[in-house]
Amino acid sequence: MFVRITTDPAPRPHSLNDLGMTSDSNPMVSLNEFTYKKGNEIYGEKEPAEYIYQVKSGAVRSYKLLSDGRRQIGAFHLAGDIFGLENGSSHRFTAEAVVDTTVRLIKRQSLETVAESDAVVARNLLRMTTTNLQHAEDHMLLLGRKTSLERVAAFLIEMDKRLTAAGVLALPMSRRDIADYLGLTLETVSRAISRLHELGILGFVGNTQRQIVLLDRQQLANLDLQN
Amino acid sequence: MFVRITTDPAPRPHSLNDLGMTSDSNPMVSLNEFTYKKGNEIYGEKEPAEYIYQVKSGAVRSYKLLSDGRRQIGAFHLAGDIFGLENGSSHRFTAEAVVDTTVRLIKRQSLETVAESDAVVARNLLRMTTTNLQHAEDHMLLLGRKTSLERVAAFLIEMDKRLTAAGVLALPMSRRDIADYLGLTLETVSRAISRLHELGILGFVGNTQRQIVLLDRQQLANLDLQN
DNA sequence: CGTACGATTGAAGTGTGTCAACATTTGTGG
DNA sequence: CCACAAATGTTGACACACTTCAATCGTACG
Structure with missing residues (x-):
């Protein structure tokens, strides 16, 4: 698309x-x-x-x-x-x-x-x-210092700034890539995204989870502590 | 002035x-x-x-x-x-x-x-x-990817290259500083150094542990995986 | 349409963190 | 220079966040 x-x-x-x-x-x-x-x-x-x-x-x-x-x-x-x-x-x-x-x-x-x-x-x-x-x-x-949830939140914010088109984050990279970028395992990344979904902070386009919609950027930013 | x-x-x-x-x-x-x-x-x-x-x-x-x-x-x-x-x-x-x-x-x-x-x-x-x-x-x-022992080994190698005088590492910084540099806690740094001591890889000058002697640089380098 | 790859989820394990006690060193004032 | 206090370092016991291992599910694409 x-x-x-x-x-x-x-x-x-x-x-x-x-x-x-x-x-x-x-x-x-x-x-x-x-x-x-x-x-x-x-x-x-x-x-x-x-x-x-x-x-x-x-x-x-x-x-x-x-x-x-x-x-x-x-x-x-x-x-x-x-x-x-x-x-x-x-x-x-x-x-x-x-x-x-x-x-x-x-x-x-x-x-x-x-x-x-x-x-x-x-x-x-x-x-x-x-x-x-x-x-x-x-x-x-x-x-060095952030928790898994903070890392994933920071990642989504970074990607949102860089490649959002039409309010949808279509991440080109796999969970493993994200994990290796954030110093985590792919399972931990997946769990963090699920958690953000449960919290109502993000949603998905259709049933697939490759396209992410950030529903509450403010709450997301709060999770990633200001430095 | x-x-x-x-x-x-x-x-x-x-x-x-x-x-x-x-x-x-x-x-x-x-x-x-x-x-x-x-x-x-x-x-x-x-x-x-x-x-x-x-x-x-x-x-x-x-x-x-x-x-x-x-x-x-x-x-x-x-x-x-x-x-x-x-x-x-x-x-x-x-x-x-x-x-x-x-x-x-x-x-x-x-x-x-x-x-x-x-x-x-x-x-x-x-x-x-x-x-x-x-x-x-x-x-x-x-x-992102190294274990605590690898981090401490890498740190000692780095400091050895930068401030060794007379074969003795006189670290100016505290355990907390080292920990915050390596993304660890000071206890974990202390345990890693103790472990390296047990392994015979490093020794101390006198009874104090502020001055470290690297006894086996080769083994230390082996612990810190090449990238 | 089936096979393969990627993602999610669960259960169990472990490395590092946390809390606490004790030891040692450093700093301070007499 | 000593005596004490404060700061720093070590070590142990326990906790927990994240990893590991594994099963299942979903999606993509031959």
Whole structure:
């Protein structure tokens, strides 16, 4: 089911324009596109970072693995987000398509070359890195100190802000993905969502539970303690 | 109060030289010093960020609080470290002196002014922010997915790398600080250290347990799974 | 339409938290 | 420098939030 957003002049967070680069203004910078099937790897941890990416459509998870398979997802990247922006020459996460996903690519080196001479690009690069840092800092608080209900509430609020269309949260990622993002098990995530449903804080579209309706954002925000 | 930096050729991690700024090369940038007593606040979360800081001696903790008092320490800043480098105009952590601590101050605005025209300063600013981001990313994995023993092992390895003098770890921070850094309780930290002692992985100087000797770094590294 | 995958729910287990007692160290004032 | 008080650290017993294991259900998609 498609929801058509007619005109979208709204400035998205982390658009390529934020870098001060478009194919128009910088014909040197190539903006290629590529599509990944659900579950496919976009790049692996410790691989050399040749490109940075912007999600055109779909969703991406960035994660680290421990040697025994435990996984921590550091971030989900949704439409408009830029990811793969590492410093140093290699990626610090593995990135995979959560669903079929189309991304734009920018050669990392060309970006750095531009940044060297263009203060605007350099500053925006810094601002984006800082935004990522800020997200990581907030997530440390969540992972270190919040209860399962607070984590799930925070997650729903975050997703609500980022991908709500028509008041419905159509989460592209599985319970396992959510769990690995929140430092929980998928069962605990499921139980927390059930509990929020019982509490009347959220509802579902139809009988499926993939599409969530937030009925009481205020109560949800109260569950996730202010930091 | 002005402090003249005489000669400091030693390349510290994150020294002010890394910013490409010394009082010699940039007489515009003032390098003041200030000393904080143990436990005193250096700046508070959401306060306007006027300065950035470099630890001259001592140690600093940066943390966030939930409204009910739960605390997550995001980082410890030791001699040589630069902290308080936020983007946006306000601090995202509260910073406190763990012990009596002397810091150097740099006016944030003057730094940004220099960065605007000096690509070297700008790049180093980005590099330092990226280093912070990298630490936060690794810490998310620890907080989300590691056991208490793995966390404490990782902590000891980190501190060993950063402040070992003469093979002895003299931790400046309390068990509570360590716990709030690792997302545990102080009792769990204490038990983990006792366990590492029983396992022969670490010992103590004298009868006190404030000074820790790492007897088997290899075994300690094995406990903290590679990521 | 059936098979497979993901989600939910229940029951039982466990790692870490909580509460409490005691030990040790640090700080303070005489 | 000692004596005491206060703060910090250790250890034990018990509690509980979350995990683990397992069964069932629902939905998607060949």
